[in-house]
Amino acid sequence: MTEYGWGIIGAGRISREFAADLGNVPDGHLVAVGSRSPDHAAAYAEEVGAARGHGSYEDLVADADVDVVYVGNDHLDHVGAARLAVEAGKPVLVEKPLGTDREQVAELLRLAVERRVFVMEAMWSRFLPGLTELIARVADGAIGTVRTAQLDLGIDQPDPESRLFDPARAGGALLDVGVYPISIARMVLGGLADVRASARMGGGVDLATDMWAVTSDGARVRLRCAVDEPLANTATFVGDAGRIQVDQPLHHPGRFTVEDLAGEVEVVETPFAGHGFEFEIVEVHECLAQGLVQSPRWSHGDTLATHAVMDEVRRQIGLVYPFEDGPPA
Numbered sequence: 296m297t298e299y300g301w302g303i304i305g306a307g308r309i310s311r312e313f314a315a316d317l318g319n320v321p322d323g324h325l326v327a328v329g330s331r332s333p334d335h336a337a338a339y340a341e342e343v344g345a346a347r348g349h350g351s352y353e354d355l356v357a358d359a360d361v362d363v364v365y366v367g368n369d370h371l372d373h374v375g376a377a378r379l380a381v382e383a384g385k386p387v388l389v390e391k392p393l394g395t396d397r398e399q400v401a402e403l404l405r406l407a408v409e410r411r412v413f414v415m416e417a418m419w420s421r422f423l424p425g426l427t428e429l430i431a432r433v434a435d436g437a438i439g440t441v442r443t444a445q446l447d448l449g450i451d452q453p454d455p456e457s458r459l460f461d462p463a464r465a466g467g468a469l470l471d472v473g474v475y476p477i478s479i480a481r482m483v484l485g486g487l488a489d490v491r492a493s494a495r496m497g498g499g500v501d502l503a504t505d506m507w508a509v510t511s512d513g514a515r516v517r518l519r520c521a522v523d524e525p526l527a528n529t530a531t532f533v534g535d536a537g538r539i540q541v542d543q544p545l546h547h548p549g550r551f552t553v554e555d556l557a558g559e560v561e562v563v564e565t566p567f568a569g570h571g572f573e574f575e576i577v578e579v580h581e582c583l584a585q586g587l588v589q590s591p592r593w594s595h596g597d598t599l600a601t602h603a604v605m606d607e608v609r610r611q612i613g614l615v616y617p618f619e620d621g622p623p624a
């Protein structure tokens with residue numbers, strides 16, 4: 296069995312959870328962390344059990360014991376950090392959203408394919424038991440042809456200093472939270488077209504965004520996200536032969552129910568241990584063992600399609616960040 300040594304870029308909250316789950320994957324181990332601050336890197340390395348902390352992302356990717364890189368810094372700089380890994384020839388798993396617009400994501404993925412280096416957006420939901428089972432059930436016709444769906448994900452962030460409210464850090468609901476309902480709708484129903492959006496803006500970011508789209512099979516989809524509204528964080532898929540209700544939290548559900556037209560209800564329990572990142576790590580290892588440059592389960596095309604939807608929503612709601620010249624092209 297090949298053993299993979301991981302290096303983590305960005306010494307923040309989500310990287311801490313990722314490091315904990317990595318400890319539960321038998322053929323992976325944490326080697327090092329990289330932070331923009333050398334002092335923080337050293338303290339964080341000790342906290343998460345890494346052998347060393349590097350005071351720059353460049354040093355992290357150059358570490359000879361690092362075989363695979365996880366990017367868990369601000370999405371403002373996901374593409375920049377991932378590019379360092381790709382240029383060093385190291386496979387990389389990049390937190391969601393992979394970038395702030397489709398163009399920059401496409402450029403990174405082109406480079407990765409050209410250099411034959413694996414890149415995957417860390418859309419962990421795709422690999423969890425709950426959504427894996429849900430996708431299979433809908434594909435197998437458990438509720439017939441899907442007619443309509445609604446997916447909501449909204450948090451009520453109490454801290455006004457949070458990066459979620461900071462336009463300079465690409466804050467707002469769409470990129471941080473909305474990426475989930477968009478991605479999950481795509482996983483279950485396929486491509487989304489005819490996208491319409493409306494947002495409540497505040498402080499230079501979208502605080503809450505509602506989206507509507509149509510799938511290639513004609514299903515009508517409603518998606519909602521927010522950073523200052525505690526939405527139900529559930530989903531409903533209604534087909535011509537039944538209905539599926541996904542319990543909260545939508546992006547890592549432990550249970551969903553399937554109801555047929557006669558009212559017969561099946562409760563599908565899909566619990567998992569840890570934070571839920573173990574499954575995406577296993578996927579990366581399997582892809583690397585097969586020499587792939589992308590995952591067939593969350594491909595470059597899936598990530599690009601999600602970003603195309605987010606670009607279109609951004610154009611419609613007028614979400615432009617201070618580091619940009621204008622809306623996504």
Ligand SMILES: NC(=O)c1ccc[n+]([C@@H]2O[C@H](COP(=O)([O-])OP(=O)(O)OC[C@H]3O[C@@H](n4cnc5c(N)ncnc54)[C@H](OP(=O)(O)O)[C@@H]3O)[C@@H](O)[C@H]2O)c1
Pocket residue numbers: 304305306307308309310329330331332335367368369370371372390391392419458464471
């Ligand atoms: N998968 C999930 O469930 C999940 C959940 C939450 C967040 N996320 C994603 O993970 C990423 C990090 O979120 P978080 O909650 O962990 O945030 P966080 O605790 O604020 O950590 C973000 C890290 O980004 C770096 N950073 C801070 N300001 C930056 C700036 N202005 N420019 C570039 N980098 C900066 C810092 O790394 P240094 O150590 O280098 O200073 C910091 O440790 C976000 O993209 C978010 O969307 C995913």
